[in-house]
Amino acid sequence: DAKTTQPPSMDCAEGRAANLPCNHSTISGNEYVYWYRQIHSQGPQYIIHGLKNNETNEMASLIITEDRKSSTLILPHATLRDTAVYYCIVRPFYSGGGADGLTFGKGTHLIIQP
Amino acid sequence: NAGVMQNPRHLVRRRGQEARLRCSPMKGHSHVYWYRQLPEEGLKFMVYLQKENIIDESGMPKERFSAEFPKEGPSILRIQQVVRGDSAAYFCASSSGTSGTDTQYFGPGTRLTVL
Numbered sequence: 001d002a003k004t005t006q007p008p009s010m011d012c013a014e015g016r017a018a019n020l021p022c023n024h025s026t027i028s029g030n031e032y033v034y035w036y037r038q039i040h041s042q043g044p045q046y047i048i049h050g051l052k053n054n055e056t057n058e059m060a061s062l063i064i065t066e067d068r069k070s071s072t073l074i075l076p077h078a079t080l081r082d083t084a085v086y087y088c089i090v091r092p093f094y095s096g097g098g099a100d101g102l103t104f105g106k107g108t109h110l111i112i113q114p
Numbered sequence: 115n116a117g118v119m120q121n122p123r124h125l126v127r128r129r130g131q132e133a134r135l136r137c138s139p140m141k142g143h144s145h146v147y148w149y150r151q152l153p154e155e156g157l158k159f160m161v162y163l164q165k166e167n168i169i170d171e172s173g174m175p176k177e178r179f180s181a182e183f184p185k186e187g188p189s190i191l192r193i194q195q196v197v198r199g200d201s202a203a204y205f206c207a208s209s210s211g212t213s214g215t216d217t218q219y220f221g222p223g224t225r226l227t228v229l
Contacts, residue, residue, distance in 0.1 A: 032215060034217075036220075038157075041203070041223075041225075042222060042223070043118075043205050043220035043221050043222045043223050044157065044205065044207075044220045045220070046217055046218070046219055046220075049215060049217065093215075094212075094215065094216040100145075100147070100162050100169070100170065100216070101147060101149075101159030101160075101162055101170060101172070101173060102147075102149075102157075102159060102207075102218060103159065104149075104156045104157040104158070105156065106156055107156070
């Protein structure tokens with residue numbers, strides 16, 4: 001079972017910032033927070049990941065609370081093409097070998113409104 | 115820099131036939147993962163392979179399904195004697211196997227339809 005909780009759906013106006021929350025209250029010290037998205041029927045697309053510091057790349061920003069029990073993915077200027085299902089995934093530090101499959105929950109269906 | 119490649123993109127099989135799905139990882143990646151997404155459901159991990167080795171097959175159905183990643187060539191997910199319930203999108207991901215944050219990158223998927 002997924003170790004994360006996300007709202008099933010959210011709306012956001014085009015051009016505004018989309019803030020997607022994720023709860024991971026049982027996260028362990030060696031676990032990262034990863035975000036992927038899946039645009040209708042396409043393969044999941046990696047967005048960003050972090051451990052405890054806030055992270056930013058060309059796609060998004062990731063804000064992780066100090067206690068690491070929740071995080072927020074921020075798409076700064078949402079476009080219609082950002083409409084997708086967004087998955088927040090908790091994943092252990094990879095040490096080589098062993099179980100390493102990602103556990104996807106139901107995600108948040110983000111709908112960008114024109 | 116080509117991403118993860120999967121072929122065919124669409125595959126139609128009749129019940130009882132065999133399905134072979136291929137995955138070529140990103141350049142420099144030696145780890146491959148297979149996931150299945152049933153209609154209207156989430157993605158489920160199936161199997162994790164490194165070159166010539168199955169590392170974790172905890173998500174693979176016990177019968178009819180097998181996977182390999184030979185020393186040369188793509189990874190193959192093989193489904194024998196397909197049934198209608200095998201109709202799904204099958205996604206492959208690859209990673210470099212770097213210790214730490216070993217990000218998985220996904221391919222476009224193969225959509226299997228069993229008639």
